[in-house]
Structures are given as structure tokens and as C-alpha cells.
Amino acid sequence: MSVLRRCTESWTDVPVDAELTLVYGPRWARVYLLPSADALAPPFLRAIGLGGATRDGELADPVERVHRDRTHFTGAPIASVPDWMVAAYQAFDASRHVVPLRVAALATRAIARVLWRTRGGGAPAAGPDTANPSLDLDTIARTVHAVEARVRTPDCYPRALLTALLSLSAGRACMLLVGVLAPTRKMHAWCCLDGVLPYERQPEHYIYRPLWMLWVDP
Amino acid sequence: MTVPALPAVAGGGVAVVRDRAIEIRVRPAVALRTRPIAGGVAHYLSLHDAEIDARADTFWDGWPGLNAPYAWRDLELTDAVICVVGERACVARGAAASFPLVWSPRAPGLALSTVLPVKSGEPFTRAGLVATVAGACVHASYEPNGFPATPLAHWWRVRRGSALHFDGGRVVHEQVINPCAGRAWVPREVIAQNVRAALDAYGRSQRGGGCSLVEVSGGFDSSLAAAPAADGSRAAMHGISVHYPYYEFRFERLLQQATADSFGIARVEVDGTSMYPYSPAEAPARFDAPSVFVTGIRHAEIVARHAASLSAQRLYMGHGGDQTFATDLLAPEVLVTNPPARHPFSAHAWRVVRQALDDTRTSAWRDRWLGTFVYDAAQDVWVKETFGATVRTPFTDLAVFRAALAWSVWCRAHGTVPDKSILAEAAPDLIPASVRQRRGKVPYDGVWMRAYRAQADHIATAFEGVRDVLAHIGVDVNWLQRRARDLGAWQAKSDREVLAIYAIAHWLGAWGIQRVSDVAWSG
Numbered sequence: 134m135s136v137l138r139r140c141t142e143s144w145t146d147v148p149v150d151a152e153l154t155l156v157y158g159p160r161w162a163r164v165y166l167l168p169s170a171d172a173l174a175p176p177f178l179r180a181i182g183l184g185g186a187t188r189d190g191e192l193a194d195p196v197e198r199v200h201r202d203r204t205h206f207t208g209a210p211i212a213s214v215p216d217w218m219v220a221a222y223q224a225f226d227a228s229r230h231v232v233p234l235r236v237a238a239l240a241t242r243a244i245a246r247v248l249w250r251t252r253g254g255g256a257p258a259a260g261p262d263t264a265n266p267s268l269d270l271d272t273i274a275r276t277v278h279a280v281e282a283r284v285r286t287p288d289c290y291p292r293a294l295l296t297a298l299l300s301l302s303a304g305r306a307c308m309l310l311v312g313v314l315a316p317t318r319k320m321h322a323w324c325c326l327d328g329v330l331p332y333e334r335q336p337e338h339y340i341y342r343p344l345w346m347l348w349v350d351p
Numbered sequence: 352m353t354v355p356a357l358p359a360v361a362g363g364g365v366a367v368v369r370d371r372a373i374e375i376r377v378r379p380a381v382a383l384r385t386r387p388i389a390g391g392v393a394h395y396l397s398l399h400d401a402e403i404d405a406r407a408d409t410f411w412d413g414w415p416g417l418n419a420p421y422a423w424r425d426l427e428l429t430d431a432v433i434c435v436v437g438e439r440a441c442v443a444r445g446a447a448a449s450f451p452l453v454w455s456p457r458a459p460g461l462a463l464s465t466v467l468p469v470k471s472g473e474p475f476t477r478a479g480l481v482a483t484v485a486g487a488c489v490h491a492s493y494e495p496n497g498f499p500a501t502p503l504a505h506w507w508r509v510r511r512g513s514a515l516h517f518d519g520g521r522v523v524h525e526q527v528i529n530p531c532a533g534r535a536w537v538p539r540e541v542i543a544q545n546v547r548a549a550l551d552a553y554g555r556s557q558r559g560g561g562c563s564l565v566e567v568s569g570g571f572d573s574s575l576a577a578a579p580a581a582d583g584s585r586a587a588m589h590g591i592s593v594h595y596p597y598y599e600f601r602f603e604r605l606l607q608q609a610t611a612d613s614f615g616i617a618r619v620e621v622d623g624t625s626m627y628p629y630s631p632a633e634a635p636a637r638f639d640a641p642s643v644f645v646t647g648i649r650h651a652e653i654v655a656r657h658a659a660s661l662s663a664q665r666l667y668m669g670h671g672g673d674q675t676f677a678t679d680l681l682a683p684e685v686l687v688t689n690p691p692a693r694h695p696f697s698a699h700a701w702r703v704v705r706q707a708l709d710d711t712r713t714s715a716w717r718d719r720w721l722g723t724f725v726y727d728a729a730q731d732v733w734v735k736e737t738f739g740a741t742v743r744t745p746f747t748d749l750a751v752f753r754a755a756l757a758w759s760v761w762c763r764a765h766g767t768v769p770d771k772s773i774l775a776e777a778a779p780d781l782i783p784a785s786v787r788q789r790r791g792k793v794p795y796d797g798v799w800m801r802a803y804r805a806q807a808d809h810i811a812t813a814f815e816g817v818r819d820v821l822a823h824i825g826v827d828v829n830w831l832q833r834r835a836r837d838l839g840a841w842q843a844k845s846d847r848e849v850l851a852i853y854a855i856a857h858w859l860g861a862w863g864i865q866r867v868s869d870v871a872w873s874g
Contacts, residue, residue: 149841150804166841199790207767314599316804317796318843336791340599 141348142186142235146172149316157311157320157344158182159234162290164318164344182233183345192343195308197328199336201274212279219283221298225291226284238309238347241294245301245351268303274332287334289322296324296331301351308348312341365466368394370435372460372520380735381450381465386411391436396465398429398449398731399741401664402556406430417441423514423528428722428747431509433463439518443528446512446722447671447747448494449731451639454515455506461520463509467501467639469862474873476504477824478703480855481696483641485707487851489686492643492727497711501640502858504873508640512721530749531720531756534681536764539773542757546777549750554579557665557743562587564658564740565667567618569606569789571771571782572669576744578781580667581614590618591657593626593650599793606785613783619657626650627802629810629853634737641858643850644729651730655738663740671726671746675755676771680719681763686712691848695834700825720759722752800841807839810853817859823867826852 146154146169154169158181171177178184221244228237277295281287293309300307308325321341323330330338366383368375370392377383382400384407386393395407406427413425417434426432428447434440440461444452455462479500486495499507509515516524537545557563557580565577567590581588592607594600604620611618630649634656638645658666690708693701716723731742745751755769762769775787803810811832814821818828835849864870 153841203768204770204772207770207772208765314794314797315597316800316841319796339602339790340793342598 142346143189143192144183144186144345145189145192145343147313147315147342147344155313155315155318155344156181156183157313159311159345159347162229162234162311164313164320166316166318182235186345192310192346194310194312194339194343195328196323196325196330196338199330199333199338200270201278201332202336203278203334206275206278211282212275214276214279214283218276218295219280222280222284222291222295225294226286226288229290234309234311234345235347237294238297238349241298242301242349242351245298248298248302249304249351268299268305270326270329270331273299273303273326277332281334289333292332292334293322293324296326297349300324300326300331301349304351306348306350308346310338310343310347311345312338312343314341365464372438372457373435373440374457374460374462375433375435376462376464376466378450378466378732378736380732388417388434388436391434393432393434396431396433396450396452397427398735399743401560401741405556421529423526424530424532425749426528426530427749428530428725428752429728439516441514441516442509443514444509444511446528446530446716447726447728448511449726449728449742449747451732452509453501453506453639454509454517455503456520459520461517464506467503467506469503469637469639472871473506474504474871475502476500476874477700477872478874479503480641480824481700481703481826482707483855484691484848484851485704485711487641487643487854488691488704488847489708489711490684490724492729493724494640494642494727494729495707495711496716496723497714498707510716512716512723527715527721529720530722530752532753534760536760537757539761539776542754542761543773543777545757546751546754546773549748549754550575550579550745550778550781552750553745553748556748561664562589562661563665563667564589564591564654564661564663565614565616566590566654566669567592567607567611567616568669569603569610569786570669570672570792571774571786572672572744572746573667574610574669574782574786575672575774575778576667576669577614577616578778579745580665580743581616588614588616589661589663590614590616591654592618592620593623594620595623595798597797599797602790603793606789609785610783613785621653621657623798624801626653627805628799629802629806631809635861636733636857637861638729638733638858641854642729643854644727645854645857646850648730651734655730655734655740658734658740659738666734666740666742668742668744669746670742670744672744672771672774674719674725675746675752676758676774677769678719678759679763679769680756680759682719683717684719684724686717687847689845691851692845695827695830695848695852697825697827703825720756722747725752799846800838803835803838803846804841805839807835810835810849813853813856813860817856817865819866820859820864820869821852821856823872824855826855 146156148154154172156172157164160182297307311322323338366377381396382403384395397403423443426445428445429449430445432443450465453467479502482500496510501508512528514526590611594604626649628646632648632652636648726747758773759769814828814831821828837844
């Protein structure tokens with residue numbers, strides 16, 4: 134894997150009325166409601182971490198389906214996961230207002246590279262399902278579910294980053310998204326692999342309008 | 352015993368049943384069936400006219416007697432029974448009761464009524480009005496059950512899910528009605544069979560019901576409200592859906608149409624932006640007691656008016672589905688943990704609110720297995736009296752509720768959280784494929800924020816119209832108006848106080864009580 138592979142970052146704003154609009158700032162993982170003119174001002178955009186991102190008119194949610202949710206694992210034994218993975222999830226959660234999401238994504242990619250090397254992987258395979266048979270959608274979903282069974286308060290933010298970690302470690306590109314339930318400030322984060330969201334506790338990504346996207350190559 | 356027909360009292364024809372010193376007033380919307388019991392007489396009351404005979408017969412057939420420990424266990428959640436034996440009376444009210452039931456001591460005797468006599472000249476109580484804030488703040492729109500106070504000083508509410516025993520006009524005993532028939536878990540297949548049997552029984556109870564309207568939301572619950580009832584009556588069933596033009600609702604229209612198509616019913620669509628929460632109704636909406644349901648009154652009116660235009664006898668809704676099959680019924684109801692803000696209340700009013708909050712939190716009726724958090728019936732009497740249709744959902748049927756209880760027991764025993772998979776398993780033919788495969792449930796948070804944007808001025812005006820009375824009961828109108836305007840400006844602030852006191856303001860305005868001097872006060 135090349136460390137120089139791209140991370141393409143896009144953002145948009147969602148108007149709530151004729152004057153005010155919602156913008157997500159990945160620097161402090163917050164959403165802002167302010168006059169449109171202020172929201173588009175370059176100094177503001179740099180301050181909230183959007184200085185290097187591309188503004189799009191509208192960001193379409195690439196997710197076509199959710200592969201698994203919590204109900205799928207009802208009654209099934211919970212998979213065993215390594216302690217470091219649980220620690221990573223908790224670290225992702227604790228870092229959200231301190232480490233900008235773009236930086237967290239790059240760190241996740243770095244960790245994924247280490248995992249890839251540990252597995253003895255070479256260049257990523259061509260197709261999604263052959264990238265790494267041991268990390269297919271089922272495995273990713275089962276792993277994320279198992280990690281969340283061991284934490285006190287499961288949350289979408291660390292879930293998205295963990296999903297990205299597992300995807301990238303299997304040589305698969307993914308997309309991180311943050312959306313808002315406009316006009317509220319309720320946010321949600323999710324990670325999409327080839328149009329599929331591997332695991333959500335309950336399918337809810339679709340009600341959140343994407344404000345920010347980061348495409349991450351392995 | 353005499354059963355005279357008396358002329359209208361307090362704004363509507365009310366039948367009065369009088370037995371010695373016990374008077375029972377029954378509003379026309381409530382059906383009554385009377386039968387003798389040992390030493391006295393018993394009355395079965397229900398809002399469901401077409402079903403009351405079967406309900407009453409089923410209840411009496413299995414009734415163990417007035418003094419038996421589980422005398423009221425098999426009472427349908429929406430109904431009530433009044434027994435009179437000499438100077439003694441017992442009033443049992445179902446946990447999801449769909450009509451008011453209040454009592455007042457008389458000298459001598461007792462008055463029981465399905466109508467709170469708001470405009471009868473009886474004195475009001477400040478504490479009774481303020482206490483309603485507590486219920487609205489911690490468990491939204493369910494009729495308060497933690498305390499029996501009403502806005503009238505000498506009238507008390509018979510709690511839902513309770514049996515009150517009177518002697519000579521005094522309460523001598525209050526009993527919690529537990530509809531739970533047992534806690535041992537049964538196999539999942541048996542639960543599915545019981546769910547199906549209960550839904551089939553519901554369907555049979557709806558046969559021959561004439562024209563009906565179903566509010567098609569595209570979810571499990573409204574599908575199960577309609578499908579069993581539609582069998583054999585499909586030609587007489589119509590659909591109505593509400594649509595919002597917002598991002599999170601973008602899949603709903605197709606889903607609702609697919610659901611209606613699967614039932615083979617015609618469906619009309621109404622623009623949700625014409626009926627935001629807090630939108631006032633065109634028809635007068637006078638509830639017996641303040642209820643935050645009035646924030647949805649315009650929606651209820653549009654749907655009910657459409658039912659009336661079709662001469663529909665029944666209005667099917669899926670209310671209670673989440674509360675029964677997607678909730679752990681073995682746990683107490685989770686109440687909002689942060690209380691309302693102190694600011695809008697005077698010191699005296701705040702003491703009343705705090706006491707009512709404590710009463711609600713420590714209430715013996717907080718356990719979900721009692722059925723007291725299944726259904727908000729605030730609109731039922733108003734819809735029936737104003738538009739002629741009876742609201743109906745299967746999820747308040749005792750058999751359905753007991754099946755849901757069994758589901759909670761099974762889930763607890765297997766370490767899982769209750770969900771609606773059991774409904775899909777029990778009735779796959781009643782739930783359209785499009786519904787079973789739907790993504791999830793759309794929250795209304797965005798709708799409510801837009802409602803405050805659209806209705807902030809109306810809300811402030813509602814408070815202003817009854818400023819004198821609100822000030823008298825210890826509420827700061829200026830604070831409320833500022834908060835309403837903040838919410839209308841998209842500010843992320845709590846709306847709990849605005850919601851609760853709007854219910855009071857609307858109620859006062861609807862009854863024409865705008866000045867303190869409009870009514871008498873007792874405390």
C-alpha cells in the first residue's frame with residue numbers, strides 16, 4: 134500500500150431557512166448553524182477544518198443497504214475480539230473533540246497498514262469480495278458488533294472509524310460520512326464500503342443528510 | 352334502582368344512573384351495559400359501542416367476584432367497570448382507559464362521572480392545574496397516573512389500572528390492577544401463535560363494522576391495525592397518510608402507497624406542513640383535562656374530518672405497537688431524568704411540580720407490565736363526539752398485550768431486547784413485504800423544530816390569552832414567551848416547559864377561562 138494514496142474530502146451545507154445554514158466542522162466534530170455568508174467565509178472554513186476540502190452542491194449518501202444490524206445477532210454467541218480492538222474503539226470515542234476526524238482517519242489508515250503487513254498481505258486485490266476473504270462484510274459486521282458488546286456506550290463515531298480500520302486493513306477503500314438530521318443538530322457518522330454499510334446497531338444513517346465525506350484509499 | 356333519562360348537563364347529554372346515594376354520570380360517547388350482581392348492580396363501560404356486548408359478556412363470564420384477589424385482571428385495558436352494592440362502590444379502570452373517569456364525594460354518597468364538570472361552577476384548584484405539568488414533563492402525553500388530582504378542587508381522577516373501593520363516599524382501598532397472567536417464559540413459537548390468535552380475535556371483533564379509515568404510516572403497527580380488520584371489509588376501508596417534504600421522509604411516500612396497495616385500499620395524502628405540531632384545530636377541542644396531545648390536534652382533526660366525510664365508523668391507528676412489542680414490559684417506564692426548569696414557576700407552583708414529579712417517579716403504576724404506558728387516549732372521546740368515529744388499535748386489546756408481555760419475558764430470559772420480529776413471525780401475511788423490509792422508523796425531531804419555527808407566535812399568543820390565570824397559578828408567562836421565541840429561532844433549548852404549559856393554556860382558552868374571575872377557586 135502506498136502512503137501517498139489519496140483521501141478525497143468533500144463537504145456541503147444544508148440550509149434550514151432563507152438565512153441560516155448548517156455546516157459540519159471535522160476539526161472539533163461539531164455542527165454549526167449560522168448565516169450562509171458566514172458559513173462560506175474561508176477563515177471560518179479553515180478554523181473548523183474544512184480549509185482543504187472540496188465544497189459540493191449536495192452530497193448523496195452512497196449507502197444502498199445496511200448489511201447487518203443488532204437484530205441480526207439476537208441470540209447468537211458474541212464473537213471474540215482482541216482487547217486492542219476494544220481499546221481502539223474507546224480511543225476513537227474519546228478523541229472526537231480533540232483529534233480532527235480527518236487526522237483520526239489517517240491514523241486509522243496507518244494502523245490498518247500495520248495490520249495488513251501483519252497478515253502478510255501484498256497489493257490489494259481487484260474486486261471487493263476477494264480483497265481478503267477473512268474480512269468480508271459478515272466478518273466486519275460481526276467484529277464491530279462484538280466490540281460494541283464490550284463497551285459501555287456504543288456510538289456511531291467510533292463505530293465508523295472501527296469499520297474503516299477493518300476495511301482498510303483488508304485492502305478495501307471506504308468512505309467516512311458525517312450527516313445531520315436537519316434542522317436539529319443531531320449528527321451521525323457511518324462508514325460505507327462499495328455502497329454497503331456493514332453494521333449499524335439500528336439502521337438510521339438514511340435520516341441523516343450528509344454534510345461531510347472522506348474517501349480513504351488503503 | 353332508577354335509570355332516569357335526564358336532559359343535557361354541562362354541555363352535552365349525560366345519562367345519570369342513580370342508586371341510593373351513588374350517582375353515575377355517563378357521557379353519550381361511552382356505552383354502558385348493566386347487570387345485577389350479588390347484592391347490587393354492575394355497569395360495564397366502553398367507548399367501543401359495537402364491541403361492548405362481547406367485551407362485557409367475556410368479562411362477566413370469567414369474573415371471580417367483587418372481593419376476589421384478581422377480580423379485575425381480565426378487564427380490557429380501555430374499559431371500566433363500576434359495581435354498586437348498597438353504600439359501597441368499586442370502580443375499576445383499565446390501564447389504557449380511553450375515556451375520563453372521575454369521582455367526587457357527596458354528602459351523603461358519591462358521584463362518579465365520565466365527564467369532568469369543568470363549567471359546572473365547581474371551584475378550581477391551582478395545584479390541580481400545575482400538577483399536570485409534572486406528567487407532561489416526564490412522560491409526555493399519557494394521562495397523569497402518579498397523582499389523582501384534577502383541575503377541579505373536589506373531583507379526583509380514578510387512576511388508570513386501578514380499582515378504587517368506596518364506602519359511604521370515602522375511599523377505603525385502592526388496588527393496582529395487574530393484567531399479567533404469569534411470568535414463566537414460553538417457547539417463541541407459542542408466543543407467535545398467541546400473537547396471531549390475538550390479532551385474529553381483534554380482526555373478528557371488527558367484522559361488520561362498516562366503513563372505516565386507516566392512517567397508513569407504512570409501519571408494522573398501522574398495518575396490523577388495518578389488515579385483520581380489512582379481511583372481509585376491504586371495500587369499505589379507506590386510507591390516509593401524512594407526508595413531509597423533508598430529507599428523512601423521502602422513502603415514506605412510496606412505502607405508504609405500497610402498503611395501501613397491498614391492502615387494496617384507496618389512499619389520500621395530506622401535506623404534513625399544513626398540520627405541524629401546535630397548529631390549532633378549526634373545531635373547538637375541549638378536553639376534560641389539560642393534555643399535551645393538543646399539540647397534535649390539527650393532525651387529529653384533519654384525519655377525523657376525513658373519516659367523517661366518508662361516514663366512517665372506525666378510525667384505525669397503530670398506536671401502542673412500539674410500546675408493547677418493542678419495549679421491555681418487565682421494566683418500569685423510563686422517565687425523563689432532568690426535571691423542568693425552575694424559572695417559569697413561582698415558589699409555590701414549583702413545590703407542587705416537585706411533589707407531582709416525586710409522586711410520578713414513586714408511583715406504583717410505573718411498571719410497564721400494568722399497561723399504563725401503552726396508549727394515549729386523549730383524542731378518543733373528542734374524535735368520537737365531534738366526528739362520530741371510534742379510534743381503534745389492536746395493541747390495547749388484553750390478549751395482544753398479554754402476548755406482548757410473554758414476548759418481553761422470553762426476551763429477558765434470552766438476554767435480548769424486544770423487537771417486532773415476533774410480529775413478522777406471527778403474521779407475515781398481514782404485514783406487507785415492503786413494510787417488513789423497510790429501513791427503519793423516521794423520527795419527528797426535525798418536524799418539531801420546524802413546528803416551533805412556524806408556530807412560535809401562536810404559542811406566545813396562547814400564553815398571552817390566559818396570562819391572568821397562568822400568573823394566578825404561579826407561572827411566568829414572559830419566560831414562556833421568550834422560550835417559545837427562542838425555539839422558533841432554532842435555538843437548541845428544552846421545550847418541555849412550553850409543551851406542558853401550552854397544554855394548560857390551550858385547555859383554559861378552549862373552556863373560555865381567561866381571567867381568574869371566570870371561575871371560582873379553592874386553594
